[in-house]
Amino acid sequence: MKCSEWCSKASASFRRFTEDRLFSRLLPVVFLLVLVCVFSIATGGRFTSAQSMKVIVQQALIVATVSTGACFIFATNNVNLAMGATTVLTAVLSGMAYNATNSVVVMVVVALLLGSVIMTVSALLSTLLRVRVMFVTIVMMSLLSAVQESILGGSTISLPYEMITMLTDMNFSYIAFGSFFIGCVILFHFTDVGRSLRFIGTNSTCAEQTGISRNKYMLIAFITAGVGCGIAALLAIVRAASIGSKTLSSLNMDCMLALVLGGMSIFGGSKSFAFAGVVGAVTVCVLNQGLLMVGVSSSIIQGIRGILFLILVCTAQTRPKGLPAPEG
């Protein structure tokens, strides 16, 4: 009797603790650090070597970029499944733009524009034409990858090595990611845009009655995410110099994984924060790398990723009393 009382008290205080904002933001970071420690011990320190760390950073870059953009959509309590498809299609078309003009500037402009245009279409479908966001993103996911395949056929877009080397030498990837990330953090945490988005995620009716137009801010969120997709497309080009029909096919899932592992609130709203994507992307890469180094086969790694994902979702989020609402 006493024991159960104690248990319930403990679980209540645990609940209160997990509902605390600081906790939800710190947990993923702590989790990441623990992972790094565990792997470092398991591999006899090889995991924390400079080369290994560099590799992790390089690998996390693309996922981190897309998921940072996706934060804006997640914050409004929506999920976009078409982020990956948008990124790859953008990469294909901007690669083609470069091959046609031989101009890096054109490529960058095309990538940024295209990413945001595709996302704008998605946003307009859901706001002006009132199709549910869930359906919009599912159908966009299929449509965009079909378009991409239709453009590519079986071939790949290859870009000249000299251009890639040049961009790599000037640290294009880090600069692009860095500026986008800083921009996003500022936009998300220090401006009225981020505040409005989070408020829409908390209660969109209330937001509307407080004069925050859902349509307008959804558009902003999607466009920001679109810019993220554009930048990620450029990073993908710089990384492999070629885009094929199956390039980055699991990007979207990786992003959702990263966001949740990074501690993003799955219901969006006020507990959202912009660096969840980065923390999560690094966590995913650390997991992949670490498990591979420990000697786990690559197929098992996916399963472990899934299980950790579920555990983290359950511990970090408040469980609703009923089943999640249809829109979720």
Place this chain on the structure above:
Amino acid sequence: MFRNRKAKDALFTFAFPLAMFVLMELLCFFLKGRHLVGSLLDVKTLVRNTGISAIIAFALSFNLSCGRFDLSLGAQRLAGTIIGGMIAMELGLSGLWFLLFSFLCGLVFGFITGMVFVITRVPPMVLGVGIGLVWECVPYTMSKGKGLNLFGVHGTEILTDTVFTIAVMIVVAVFVSLIMNRTKFGYEMKAIQGSQLIARNSGINIFRHAVLCYMFAGGLVCVAGIIDAAFQTQMSSTMGLASNGVVVSNMFAMMLGGYIGERSNQATGVIVASLTLNLFSYGLTLMELSEANTSVVNQTVFVLFLVFLANRYYFRKRKAEKARIAQALEQRRIMSVA
């Protein structure tokens, strides 16, 4: 008057495949100089594809009509089909057992997914990602990456038989329409669609209901899965949630089926919708459109359909508003007279 309405509904229902047939037939004839359905084999192919997509559409409808989109359904299809098939193969059983074991495995995977859902109550799309990753891993590990290979396995021919496919489709359709219309489960389903809260207050166990939905969905996708695998002689064990493509591509059939089914019933609607869409893509194949272009056309039509579906009451609402405005003007006139 009643009979008239029924006839109208029937006309509405069958107008879809008929119109599509005529359209594709004309296109085929004038562009390629051939008929859409030229032989028994064409019929067979159409029936099989319709059957598979209708069954998947039924599976989708269990969760989607309650507003849940399960991203792990494709992974469940993979896991259930491969493991069920492996068990049957291991036991040296014949065709029907493959179907049964796949169905049972599908039920199990669906059940576990449903349990995890009601225990964690994470939004279905997010949950689907996590659990889908795990489910894909299971058949991959168990089959050592080989997937299910039915090439030359005796007794699986029956699964690819046309009559058998039709029979399975009818059994599934009857099962689904019975369960949706005649059982307590079906009544609860409609109630939950209307309002989760009122349903719960009326004593409906929405959690048990959700688990059942997941379970039936899992079982059905695996039935479709094994028929598909038997025809293609294999199902490879893919990773990275690529397994979901098959399921997502049948969402159109499910949504269109729901729309057509409003005038008859959902089971008929889904079958008719699957037939319509398969006639469409079969026609596109005959016109030698590449697979990517077919997909582009298909998805574009789907987007347009979704837009239509979201705004179908717009004009009715406009009409009501206009009537109200007229009423207001009348009122103004009266007041100004007074």
Place this chain on the structure above:
Amino acid sequence: MTSNGMECSAANDVLLEVKNIYKNFGVTIALKDVSFSLERGKVYGLIGENGSGKSTVSSIIAGMQPASQGHMVYKNEEWNPSTMLVAQEKGIGMIVQESGTIPNISVAENIFLGHERLFSKGLFVDRKAMTQKAQELLDSFGISMFKASDRTSHLDMQMRKIIEIVKCLYWNPDLLIVDETSTALSLEGREFLYSVLDRLRKENKCVLFISHDLNEMMEHCDNLTVLRDGVIIGTLEKKEYEPNVIRKMMVGREIKGDYYRSDMDACSDEVVLKADCITTLEKLLCFSLELHKGEILGIGGLSDCGMHDVGRALFGIEKVLDGEVKVRGCTISSPQDAIANRMAYVSKNRDTESLGLSATIFENIASTGYRVNRWFANIVSGRKENAYVDNQIHELSIKCAGKHYAVNTLSGGNKQKVVFGKWVASNADILVLDCPTRGIDVGVKASMYKLFYEMKKSDKAIILISEELPELIGLCDRVIIMKDGRISHEAFRTEGLTEHGLIDYMI
């Protein structure tokens, strides 16, 4: 003779006894030491103002929520229903205020919702039998407005309410609780309800009837219990009924000096908001209204009279089809327009529409000040924002552990203060308040009234939509009573303005 007989048998026929029930919601005390007993063969009336605790006590009996203290005895056993279903099975049914039918299924399905097993035929549910049974049930009540096989979405509010009544009656309840059902019913529907009451009385069952309509209560109840602020004021037998006495019992709270305003100050003639013959899709038809600077305009009526729609239409939430809402010459067609013209709106549904419950106090209050608190371009100054919020927390003395705590940890009154805080901070000068004091304890209420008065003094205009007449009378410069989407009466602030002077225009 009969009454004596009844009294004699009463001792044995006590169906339910409520003993010393208390109920608190946070700091709010909804019920305080409530005790009464219900006997078979009688229709009891429970009457009182909004928030007097009628619904709370009935919902406790019906198992919707537990009491904080006290106990109940039902059929000589301790009564502690865990859910409404348990209560229903044991013979206590309740027809709730909010709609409880599902639109996309048939009438029969709604009646037997959750009890489909009754018609099990093997694995299946026998739809025909269900429909037939439901039709029989409808026939037995003489309902011919709709059939059991009709789709519920095709029926209007009144018919849906009747479905709920039938649904409840199928279980043959020994005690039927009817909570403010009659307001949704027209004459025909009411007649049906009354026939049900009579029938149950004849069958030696018991009814607990809750309504605002004094006339119908007096006519149909054998016994009236008056509740006020969670306390039973008194119980009257039928022969003691006297409308004025009852009203006095209902209203007769002591009006302390500073509870309502006592002045008779007039307001300026300047019109700040004007609704010119506005029409909405549902309720309002050619509704006109003018609001003056420094005026508190009250709008009262029954809950479905359209007064809530007025608030929504004025603020641009509900689409105005014809006519227009103008604020200082600008047309308001969306909440954005309204806010740009320094309007504010407090919704009747505070938790779902006026607050982000999982967001913090800070985030809620700051939500109106993104523009004002800008530091540079779109970047919001943390310092300004902090001051913006702190100011309100201090001014309105919001009781909280800190501004970074989620709003859902607060009590009802403090939640409402947060809503006010965000609008006061935004410096709005036209406030549309829809039931702002709903579910708020007396102390907070008083401070809010004070706040309204201060706002008036500083030349702000307030539209106060309220279901509580004393509040309107006590605070407003002018009161509009609405009925069926139209203005049925308009009264200015005078000493002689009383509740029963207004109530007649509502019904």
Place this chain on the structure above:
Amino acid sequence: MKKVLVVLIVSLLATSMLFAGGASEEKGAAQFKIGVATIHEGETWEIQKKYFNEEVGPALNMQFMFSEKLNDANGLVDFMDQAYAAGCVGIINFVTSNDAVAQGSRKAEEWGVWFVTQNSALNSNVAKITHNLGHCGASATGMGRAYGEAINDLVSDGKEHSIFIFSGAAVGGAIGQGAASHYYTVEGILNAMKEKYNLKYELGIDEIINNQNPGEVATGNPNVKIYIYPGTNVSSAITAAQTQLQNGPYDIFAAVFSYSSFSNAIADVEKSTGKNIKVLGTVSIEKQTSTGFSSMDSFGDSVLSAAVLNPLNIQNGMCAVILYNALTGHAEAMKANGHTILFKVEPWFCKDAKTYENISKLDNSHETYVLNGEDLKALCVENNPAITYKDIEAKLVELSNIDAIIEKRLK
């Protein structure tokens, strides 16, 4: 509920760890850790993995780290990063596109690991990169010849035959985009048909193969038709194949991969039209190929009429040898004047079930491996300082004679 949850998750985790434990590779005293970036999966890949782990590893003192199935250059680069971080000193790459080879070589150069690719065509752009050790893959001419042989065998009855080709990733194969082996397979078929029937293609062969849309090839002979369906989506290819086989005159079906998936569709057509359709495919030594040769269609022929065998384990073994030589400081011996070399592995042609019966016994144990540990050691410069790339080429020519191999391994 919370407890249930914890139990559930812990048990899930435990089972996964169990799997993980079972699947983790044993750690011997291996010296060289090699990353294998594969594009294969399923049974084919399991057989290759077994060869790597049981034969190549012990013989050459190597330990292997396998990737999951990779799709493109991006995947390769990701895997190489991981492999490098995990301590790999060499990479065997299966991803064939030019981009992948180029990116991989550069990555290898950057990290300082050795890099060898399995491909039928050489990417000469990166031929001079030090750590790129060149390519070893199915010989393009060999594929052409084997398919020519196969077609000649199938059409030897003197009648006129039409053919349906599922060309897979052939598009762009010659310029390092699709799969080179698919490209050369189709080329071989087209050339064989051209010779046999004196066809006059309206377009050049390269143009025909690189057409991304499915369609008939203009052959100049109305009785001999050729239909090419490109793409890697097997299920849509099945539908297309079925309609064309049904409605067209096609009686030979050739698939560059996954022929078995089409078997039911073809059987249906055979039953409905009474036409005997011959099936030709590229296969490897595995159970499925035995099934193909041993099961019968409705005409009493074997389902698989003839096959071209791509001896993947020869490629695997050779790649390992090349890496080993480089790792032991003899990279130059594997190159011609510092220029990478394309080592060509000749495919085997197998015309009937009887021939296959012998072949099927090969390549499943130390005794029957075509290229076993001793062979591999003999090709190492360390053991035999005179070895150069020419010896490897010579060995590959020796291995092209399937009869001799059967003679040697199966006695």
